[in-house]
Each structure stands twice: as C-alpha cells, then as structure tokens.
Amino acid sequence: MTGSFGTGERAKKITDEPQFIEAPEHPSVVALHDYLESVRGERELADRADIDPVKIAKFLPNMIIAEAVNGGEDFRTRLFGTALVELLGEERTGKLLSEFAEEGGAFSHGDPAAVQRRWIFITRKAFFGRKPVFVKVPFAASGRLYLVGHCLSVPLTAGGSEPAQTVGALFVARAETDTL
Secondary structure: OOHHHOOHHHHHHHOOOOEEEOOOOOHHHHHHHHHHHHHHOOOOOEEHHHOOHHHHHHHHHHEEEEEEEHHHOEEEEEEEOHHHHHHHOOOOOOOEHHHOOOOOOOOOOOOHHHHHHHHHHHHHHHHHHOOOEEEEEEEEEOOEEEEEEEEEEEEEEOOOOOOOEEEEEEEEEEOOOOOO
C-alpha cells in the first residue's frame, strides 16, 4: 500500500500538490500540536515566549520558526532544524522563504520557485488564517511515492495580540508504512 497519494503519474503530479487536512495524523504532529494548544490556553494565539524549548526538545530537529517580514509578505527563518536540513539538503536558517532552494536543492525538481511558493503559501495560510494548518506532502522519485511528509504550521504572537511568527514542523513516514 502506498498511502492515499497513489503511484505512477499521480504520485509524480501530486509531489507538487500538498494536501491540507483537517487534523494532524502523524503522532509527532499530534503531540506538538497538543503542546502548542496547551500553551495557548484560552487566548486566540499562543505567544512565542510561552514555548519552553526543553518541553519540545525532541521535536526541535524537525521544526521551523519563521518571522513575518513586511506584514507577512515573506518570512525569515529563525530556526531550521537539523533533521530538515538533512532531509531537504539545504541549511535555511536566516533565509527568507522566498530564497528557499535557490541552488536547486533536494526536492526542488529543478523548480526553486515552486518550492518557495509552497512554503510561503502554507506559512501564510496559518499566519493570516490565525489558526493551525495541517498538511501532508508526498515525496516521489521516478514516479514512485516513497515518503509522506506530515506538517503543521501554527501562528504565534510576539508579545502582542497579532501574529508575528509561525512555528512549524515536518515529520516523514515511509509511504509503505503510512496508514493514511
């Protein structure tokens, strides 16, 4: 079984089409989301200062923190976890999302602009929607689905009431064992 994305041409096509889902499905996404919800409490949005890195240490290698630039026109990466660097083949800490995959890194499929559009679209959806976003992202090569990425992006305030950052994470599962 290859999960819900299919194989062959469908897998190749959907590699550029992340699926937005209503609720997290990967256990690590569920756990991280539950933690972020607990620090949010009764407020609309959690504040960045509420997050205790010690309590989410096991998730940090898979996490990204992005700070809004020009009101959310773009986002500057403040943290890009080591597992993300290893998976995607590019250190992105300090970069704008619009600069991702400039050198045609892993999974850019020769189209860095598509990589940038996906990251910006998902981040903006959480930021401007003022609520968590859950995404499944297929990874395929030679028309064969081999990994499924499970992502979340959550808006955060930074001492105020308006979104200023997003915190996100990407965890991967082998497509053969993905039960979705």
